[in-house]
Amino acid sequence: MRQMNLFSSPAPMTPMTVGDLTRYIREMFEVDYRLQDVWVEGEVSGVTRHASGHVYFTLKDAAAQIACVMWKTSAPTYGAHVVHGGQILAHGKVSVYETRGQYQLYVDRVQPRGRGDLHAQFEWLKATLEAEGLFAPERKRVLPEFPHRIGVVTSPTGAVIRDMCNILARRWPLVEVLLAPTQVQGQDAPPHIVAALDALYARDDLDLIIVARGGGSLEDLWAFNDERVARKIAESPVPVVSGVGHETDFTIADFVADLRAPTPSAAAELTTPDRAERAAQLAALRTALASALTDDLRTRRAALQAQTRALSHLSPQVRLANFRQRVDDLTAQAALSALHFLQLRHARLIGTVARLDALSPLAVLQRGYAVVRRDGQLVRSIAQVSSGDRLSVRVADGEFAVTANP
Amino acid sequence: MKKQTKTEEMTFEAAFAHLEEIVGKLEEGDLPLDDALALFEQGQKLAAFCGAKLDEAELVVQKLAASGAVEPFDLEEAH
Numbered sequence: 001m002r003q004m005n006l007f008s009s010p011a012p013m014t015p016m017t018v019g020d021l022t023r024y025i026r027e028m029f030e031v032d033y034r035l036q037d038v039w040v041e042g043e044v045s046g047v048t049r050h051a052s053g054h055v056y057f058t059l060k061d062a063a064a065q066i067a068c069v070m071w072k073t074s075a076p077t078y079g080a081h082v083v084h085g086g087q088i089l090a091h092g093k094v095s096v097y098e099t100r101g102q103y104q105l106y107v108d109r110v111q112p113r114g115r116g117d118l119h120a121q122f123e124w125l126k127a128t129l130e131a132e133g134l135f136a137p138e139r140k141r142v143l144p145e146f147p148h149r150i151g152v153v154t155s156p157t158g159a160v161i162r163d164m165c166n167i168l169a170r171r172w173p174l175v176e177v178l179l180a181p182t183q184v185q186g187q188d189a190p191p192h193i194v195a196a197l198d199a200l201y202a203r204d205d206l207d208l209i210i211v212a213r214g215g216g217s218l219e220d221l222w223a224f225n226d227e228r229v230a231r232k233i234a235e236s237p238v239p240v241v242s243g244v245g246h247e248t249d250f251t252i253a254d255f256v257a258d259l260r261a262p263t264p265s266a267a268a269e270l271t272t273p274d275r276a277e278r279a280a281q282l283a284a285l286r287t288a289l290a291s292a293l294t295d296d297l298r299t300r301r302a303a304l305q306a307q308t309r310a311l312s313h314l315s316p317q318v319r320l321a322n323f324r325q326r327v328d329d330l331t332a333q334a335a336l337s338a339l340h341f342l343q344l345r346h347a348r349l350i351g352t353v354a355r356l357d358a359l360s361p362l363a364v365l366q367r368g369y370a371v372v373r374r375d376g377q378l379v380r381s382i383a384q385v386s387s388g389d390r391l392s393v394r395v396a397d398g399e400f401a402v403t404a405n406p
Numbered sequence: 407m408k409k410q411t412k413t414e415e416m417t418f419e420a421a422f423a424h425l426e427e428i429v430g431k432l433e434e435g436d437l438p439l440d441d442a443l444a445l446f447e448q449g450q451k452l453a454a455f456c457g458a459k460l461d462e463a464e465l466v467v468q469k470l471a472a473s474g475a476v477e478p479f480d481l482e483e484a485h
Contacts, residue, residue, distance in 0.1 A: 145419065146417070146418060146419040148417070156469065156479070156483060157483070161481070162481055165465060165467055165481055168465055169464070169465035173463040173464050173465040174418055174459060174460075174463040175465065176465075176466040176467075176468065177465065177466065177467040177468065177479075178468050178469070178470060178476065179467065179468065179469040179470065179479050180469075180470045181469055181470070196470075199470050199474065200470070202474075275460055278422075278460060279457075279460050281422075282422070282425075282453060282456050282457060282460065285422075285425050285426060285429055285453060286450075286453045288429045288433070289425070289428065289429050289432065289446065289449040289450065289453065292429055292432035292433045292435070292446075293432060293442065293443075293446040295433075295435065296432060296435045296437075296442050299435060300439060
């Protein structure tokens with residue numbers, strides 16, 4: 001009962017130290033079994049995540065508030081639920097942090113309360129991973145243009161894998177699909193998804209990985225907002241494409257993936273080239289190939305023709321042809337000259353004949369003269385003629401005989 | 407003519423890229439005639455190879471078993 005004296009007034013001879021008092025208060029808390037195993041519901045605020053791994057926050061409701069601490073041993077499992085504005089059910093014990101003389105709830109378990117808390121967790125994880133740089137644009141890798149082998153993490157049953165394979169078969173059947181089957185929903189889904197990813201990461205024949213899940217409620221898609229899944233995706237050695245839910249659903253997996261596809265089907269489309277498009281390109285290349293050769297040959301032929309022409313200008317054939325023409329020209333000239341000459345001569349001949357005619361005895365005979373011959377001799381004198389001689393008389397149109405009569 | 411690997415072993419994109427390269431060379435057009443003809447012939451083979459790949463390919467779907475083994479996956483299983 002000596003202790004009772006310490007609380008009595010007036011002042012005792014040996015007062016308690018602050019440390020003694022605080023330890024005493026702590027022990028008072030710790031002997032109360034209700035305070036050592038308590039569930040309390042409240043709204044989270046003032047969250048501080050210390051570098052040591054411990055999480056400090058305040059739990060409050062309309063009436064009051066209590067300081068809380070979650071040691072780093074519990075933080076990996078429950079830390080995600082501790083987000084500003086989140087409504088949680090926290091389990092732990094109440095004790096005193098002597099250094100600051102502050103009583104607080106030492107939280108070792110947390111259960112989220114309601115949907116609002118899911119949103120808060122989502123925001124917390126998004127902010128945390130973003131701060132770590134896991135969403136940085138420079139981390140995003142470019143997808144291969146022609147993937148050969150695509151790993152797909154999704155459920156082995158249901159429409160998702162079927163639809164994706166149908167699209168891949170239509171768009172780019174050259175690709176091979178390796179399905180890493182996994183649960184995609186429920187409490188156990190995150191570790192299963194992580195295991196499926198690990199199994200694919202262990203391979204070296206994949207060009208990219210698609211993480212897919214069909215549409216559903218926020219809770220249905222929750223595995224893709226799991227921190228373990230998000231961090232595992234960030235570790236991928238090859239580009240990861242997420243296709244989770246519908247267009248309007250955004251998950252943490254989407255942010256951390258190299259590319260977010262709005263749906264699983266869209267993921268199949270975004271990761272493959274289009275066969276029809278490639279076939280058209282191929283047809284264009286074939287045409288280009290043929291016309292390139294045709295053009296090339298045409299150019300060569302034109303060059304050849306030009307050379308042939310140039311050569312023919314220099315050919316002896318041309319000179320021979322020239323000579324041939326010259327000979328023809330000269331021949332023609334010669335013929336012309338010859339004709340001219342003949343015509344000239346002919347004219348002269350006619351003139352001469354005319355003159356000859358003028359001198360012809362026949363012309364004289366025409367005028368009435370006659371030529372008398374005796375024995376073929378012209379009779380120019382009477383002395384040549386004796387009586388009874390036979391003479392021939394030549395007149396213009398003929399000859400007749402006469403007998404001389406002396 | 408960089409690669410003289412058999413076209414059967416080539417991937418579509420390698421053949422396609424090679425074909426583009428050949429067309430480019432032919433379009434530049436300052437090759438000896440024999441080379442141009444050889445390139446053209448090679449280009450035709452590549453085009454035929456690419457066309458066959460596109461026409462004949464069938465999607466292969468496999469799944470990774472728990473053991474890590476790769477097994478065929480029948481899409482009917484997904485029903």
